[in-house]
Amino acid sequence: MSVYPFKEIEEKWQALWQKERAFSARADSQKKKYYLLEMFPYPSGKIHMGHVRNYTIGDVASRFKWMQGYNVLHPMGFDAFGQPAENAAIKNKTQPGIWTHKCIEWMKIELKKMGFSYDWEREVSTCESSYYKWNQWIFLRMFEKGLAYKKASSVNWCPACETTLANEEVVDGGCWRCHTEVEQKDLEQWYLKITGYKEQLLEDLRQLTNWPQRVLAMQENWLGKSLGVEIYFRIKGQDKTIPVFTTRVDTIFGATYIVLAAEHPLVKELIGGSSQEKKVLKFIEKVSKESKAVRTSADVKKEGIFSGAFAVNPVNNEEVPIWVADYVLMEYGTGAIMAVPTHDQRDFLFAKEHGLPMRVVIESPVAGRRSPEKLTEAYEGDGIQVNSGQFDGLPNKEAKVKIAEWMEKAGIGKIQTHWRLRDWLISRQRYWGTPIPIIYCEKCGMLPVAYADLPVELPKEAPFTGKGGSPLAKVKEFVHVTCPKCSVPARRETDTMATFFDSSWYFLRFCSPQFADEPFDRREAKYWMPVDQYIGGIEHAILHLLYSRFFTKFFKDLGMVDFAEPFKRLLTQGMVLKDGEVMSKSRGNIVDPDLIIKKYGADTLRLFILFAAPPEMELEWDERGIEGAFKFLNRVWRLYESHEPEDVMKSRKKMHETIKEVTEDIENFKFNTAIASLMEFVNVIYQSGADEEIISSLIIMLSPFAPHFSEELWERMGNKERIYKTKWPEYDPKMLIEETVTIIIQVNGKVRSKIDIPSDMAEDKLKELALADEKLRPWIQGKPVKNLIVVPRKLVNIVI
């Protein structure tokens, strides 16, 4: 088989692009900028198909924008801090820094083999002190503003990684990295007050019209804003109230008892001296030994005990018993609930178990009025208010608002907004991360490191073992400092920052990667930002994208940027599957991109991965598809070797059509159909021949997809200028106008005939022709024509 010499060609052009600094970008206010960014990788040492897909999608867009005359910023770097490097270093008895640098070098080689058009002069690695210095700088600014703070609380703890985790890093109750079940631990830790931006984070989602719906939905879910009412239940015979929180204030008239969490501080006061005291205390002790998981598990029976006290429902002054139960948790809401057994399934089960009263207050439009005794489960749906005083007869959704407003006015409740979002825990008890720039002095307390003293360098060596707390705490030279205020011996903070801190602003650093005064040069950022197109995996839909949005809003408040959202458009590419499953080491179904490059070349791999599915959809790996892409490139290669200038009118027309389609498709990231159009174009050229112009346009349009291949043919055709600098072709709209068009003729919407007519034929004439069509005779003969619809240049529908 004679195949084109892809190996030589690819090596040749990769070297030339590098030598010519082909894709280095410079801010230029005269030129329209385009900032194209793909999520930078963690330097594992090897690229996988997910990277190949992500970066190929970006590369096509980048090359296309260059050719359209944009000033393109297309940088690449490495998210280089993090646990895997530390674990690998432990395993291989080396230093994470050494290991990481090696990985970066290997990875760069692989990325270069793919022919990606990066501006390598802007490369950054987050593990360099020239980068993490600015993490510390940002942290200190946040500290000044009260947005970085330390507090003791119950935190997520991964016992395998021996470190804390942010809420966003807990997936299905397990560590996002190693899936070990996460425990709760009481620790004093550093937090970032992301909740200070919750309203904006939610509000600004509406600006992000070019983000995928599902990402917006996931972020909205995560922020979790819910409207509710805090209701005050007076305790009978006492001058105290119990606040409860509800999102279903429409069911308040059905609240027949209230429940306190076992840990609720009021419990002990309520039972003091009562006959119930001993029993309740015993119950509390029992509950305190149960884990949260058991208490909130759906299949474990809810246990509880009557406190002996009563409260008064403020809407109807009804006395209701106060219970203590395990299914109510102190962490949620106020640690106390109003129980509406008819309209909340948890309360229903509890009430049945303990023989508590029930009252229906919302009538289902389907089932109608039912007595509580007949209920087999709570009705949690919508309906009409009953037994609800002046609100009877209202739809519950309406009543919800009215009741809330009425209660607030009467001073018996307060409308409240609850959020799911919690502050971001950033302390990690690991070595390979940015040191938190804080000093503790026995006299002066907690002090920030002075800006002039940044960076706080991560010591080159530390006794990291993955066990036994922060490794930095064991490095004496690191820990022991003198207090910057009073000069007595003091010690440094020894936790490091979560690595998501590093990646929350790297897109800004790329604008001015060597800038030495601040994290980024404001003027450069003003020119390049926001990112016009961001591309990455859906797995970052919450974590990284939410944190980056938060940082951007913070920079805006500091006056460092003048925009609130960092990423204008977002594309989340689908995963690469093999045999219907995600490619992963543990499944053993990985296809190594390097082997494919060796066998077929990078251009073939790029072409296949773009052709096999639209970017945002899952892609099933198919070796035969690779063959197909390879065959296509060879077919184009032979075309160049032997094209004949025959009667090329047909090919020329097709050329203009193809330019239109490919241009529009690339703009809309529909690369699979863009490639399909190019294949059609080649098929037409095989039939009808081509001249220089036609071949040139084909090669140019192919170049974002298969850049080495196209560059080579372009040169062989005698062009001096590189193809990556060539102007993207434009089509002539006149060439798209057909002289004759095929008209579909339908009878009652079914295709019965087709005719070719001059495209400028008058409508009346067309109608006449259509009605006279021989093929239609059996269908319309003897039947009156009721209606005749003509869609110009497309079809005629005869309604009979």
Next chain:
RNA sequence: GCCGGGGUGUUGGAAUGGCAGACAAUGGGGACUUAAAAUCCCCCGCUCGUAAGAGCGUGAGGGUUCAACUCCCUCCCCCGGCACCA
């Protein structure tokens, strides 16, 4: 349960409300070849039919329309996010 995205040939996937299945993969046939591979050309949704052709067909059922994969309603299934959050 709530929110979001999907469901089209043997397969990956195409179709501003206007010829369903572009382009490819698989399969079949032909040309070239001593032969094979490669290459070039042709065919390829299902049913009936020698054929011409007809009927059916985009998860199911309704609706709107001259015309529905596309818009509306009800339902089923798959994927993802959130969830005993009061």
